Every structure is written in structure tokens, then in C-alpha cells.
Amino acid sequence: MWVILIVVAVLALFYIIVYNGLVEKKNQVENAFASIDTMLKKRYDLIPNLVATVKQYASHEKETLTEITELRAKAMSGGLSSDEQVQVDNQISKAMGGIMVAVESYPELKANENFIQLQRTLNETEEQISAARRAFNATVTDFNNAIEMFPSSIVAGMMHYTRRQLFEIPKTERENVDVGKLFDS
């Protein structure tokens, strides 16, 4: 009788510990996802400033600037699913990258004190966004390990937890610049 009671108690204790551990890991993932948002908002705040500064010098880049402004409005409007959000943010990254390349042909803009400061702040936010994404990926890996490894996998199965997707760095960003291709065109 006692033996059964002890076994049940041990099993219950084990279940509670693993259950709480898994909940904690799931919340960490959500928390990490939210902090990416915080960093992205910082970037949205910088966009109007960037657009205003670039506009003064680079009249030919009007199209890209309008595109960025629109994307920003879309991203900030809310009501996007997380997939759409990611997509919009990737588009913003790409458009901003485009501007930074275009700037090369406007020496006056490049020398502008305000612009240099802005560029540095942008670099900083980009780095922070990437740090937040890496932090998110680390928590997701932790979570996925927990739900797939024995014995916590049993409890995770009972809780209907499933694998989470890692934040994939979009392919366009990941590809290295092919110098050869630049000369081909």
C-alpha cells in the first residue's frame, strides 16, 4: 500500500515539475517574440526621420521613400497576422538596405551630420533586432528540445505542445553578395 502511495506521489511530483518547466519555456518563447516587436517599433520610429533627411538631398529616390513610408504605415496599423508582420518587416529591411546603397551616389547626404547620426542609430537598431531574433531562436530551441526529449516529451504530449518554428533569416539577407554577378549586368 505504502509503496503504491510513494510511487504515485513521486510520479505526481515529477509531472508537476515537468509541467511547470514546460509552461515556463512556452512563456519565454512568447516573451522573446514580444521583445522582437519592441525592437522593431524602435525602427519604425526612426523611419520618418530617415525619409525626411534623405528627401532633402536625394530627389531620385522618391519611389523607395514612398514605399518605406507605406510599409511602415502597414506594419504599424496592427491587425496583421504574425506571418504577415514578418513579411512586412522583411520588406522594410530590404527597402532600407536599398536606400543605404543608393545613398552612395549622394556625397552631400553622406556627409550630412544628421544623416550620419541616423545611420548609426539605424545600425544599432538593426543589431538589436538581430539580437532579439537570436534570443527568440534560443528560447525556441530550448522549448523544442524540452518537448522532444524524453521524459518531458510525454508530458508535452499530454499538454498538446508542438514544435515551434525558428525565426528564419530571410533568404535575400542570408545570401552573400556575388561580386561576379554585379559585373555581369
Place this chain on the structure above:
Amino acid sequence: MSDTTDETLSFEQKITPILEKFEVQRKQCIKKWTISMFVIGGLCAVGCLFISQSSAQGFQPFLIAIVVSGLLGAGSFYLITRSYKKGFKDEVVTAVVRAYQADFEYHPRSYVSKSKFRESKLFLKGIDRYKGEDHISGTCGKTDFEFSELHAEYKTTTSNGKGRTSTQWHTIFKGIFFIADFHKDFRTHTVVLPDTAEKLFGFLGKKLQEMNFTRGELIKLEDPEFEREFCVYGDDQIEARYILSPGLMRRILSYRSKFGAKMYLAFLHSKVYIALGTDKNHFEPKVFKPANDLSQVQEFRNDLDMIIDIIEDLNLNARLWSKE
């Protein structure tokens, strides 16, 4: 930061007369010490004979004589060479440091303060004895830095039951302690420590690291090689990754293998604190090596190069971010 051949030549020309002066001093030191050794040896031999004649106790007096003369010899060596070493450091090492960059400051008998060493929180053990020397500071490019040799120890006392206690000193850290401006601003505290648990116990070691309550949160980074070599704790998961970008992790790894010693890093107050564990006594003249041997001076320069290289190797002069 290597000089051109012309500059090296002119530096060598400048330093040679100073070295010649010290070579004379060094020879005098060795002469004095040789004489003192003869005197000590003679006195000990006489004392030994005297004791062995008055009370025959086998070879014990000889053993005592050897130990006593050894101690006296070491003591006299220290006393005789002290002023030579001090003068050499004041003149030659200062000249080497100045030649490296004119506005670098060198203080042979100064060191990085205990409060800075402690605030880095790289070593949590309480310190009972704290020594150091060879403090060098300055600005390299855009980066302010300072470093010195340090030796921090703690003591344990054991008693043998008869009321006699003996004290043992244990090293907490010995080596170079380097502090420099970091190129990014941050508010939290992150430490990078050499990894021992994970190397020994693999997956279980990682679990053990997670349960380390004396440190902040364990930061798991994505670079497997870095994870094998180091273990990172921080107050903030995101800021730790903001500091330890994939690029910086690679740079730290390559500096570590270049220096070839244990490397500890702390990031605090927008500064980086680096502890390089080594037993070598840097910037110390060797009494039994000719003072005018330029290879000794070259070694000082190489050591200085190796340490100042941290700034370039970790790319601390980059100003891509909003920090000025």
C-alpha cells in the same frame, strides 16, 4: 600598430646608450651578489664547523647551513638587484611604451584598482591579498584603455590541533587585466567565462551551468565553437546577444587562440573588462641576461603589441553605432 623600419632604427639608436648604462649597473650587481654569496657561504661553513665540533649530530648542521645560505642568498639577490630593476623599468620600459605611442602612460608600481577588478564580477571569490604592477593606460584610436598585471589571492588557515596554525595562499587570478571602452552602449552586466563544465560533462554540464545561482541567466549562443570554449551569463538575454554579435564571438575566439591562455570577459558600463590568465611576469628585466641585448626590449614590445592588439582584434575602434 607596427612601426616602420626607420622608426625602429631610431628607437634602437635612442635606447642603446641607456641600455649600455644599465649593462654596467647589471654587471656591478652580479659582482656584488657573487661576493655576498662567498661571504654568506663562508660564514655558514664556519658556523657549521663550529656547531658540528661542539655537538656531533651527523649531517643535520650541513643541511641547515645549506638552507640558511640559500635563504640569505635569495634575500641578498633581491636587495642588490632591486634598484637595478626599478631603474630599468623606470627608464627602459617607459621608453618602450612611449616609443609605441607617445601619449601612453606607464607606471611600473601602479595597477588596476581593486574596485574595478571586483565590479567586473569575473571572480566572485573574496580577495585577501591583491597585488599588481606595470600599469599602462592611454587612448588607442578612439578607445580608452588601461591594463596592468594583477595577482589576487585568498587565504585558508589550517590548524594542526596543537594550536599552531598555518596559512596557505591560493590564486584567484594571476595575469593581465585589461579594461577598454566598448563600441556599443549597454546597461546590463554580461560575463564570458572559460567553459569547464560543458567540456567535461557535455549535456549534463550545460544543465549544471543553468543551475548556477551565483551568476545571472545562462545565455546560450548559437556559435558551437564559442559555446564549447566559453560559458556566458548575463542579466539580459537580448542585450547579451547585442553585445556578443556573431562577429565578436569569432573575434574573441581567434584572439584567445592567439594569446593561448584562459580568457575571461565582462561587459559592464559600456566597457569591456578582459582578464588574461598567465604566469609570465611581463615587462620585467632579467638580471642574468645582458641589459644591452635588444631581444629583451623586443620582447617587451611584443608583449605590449599582443595586449594592445585586443583593441584592433575585437574591433573596438569601430564606430558604426550611436556611441561616439
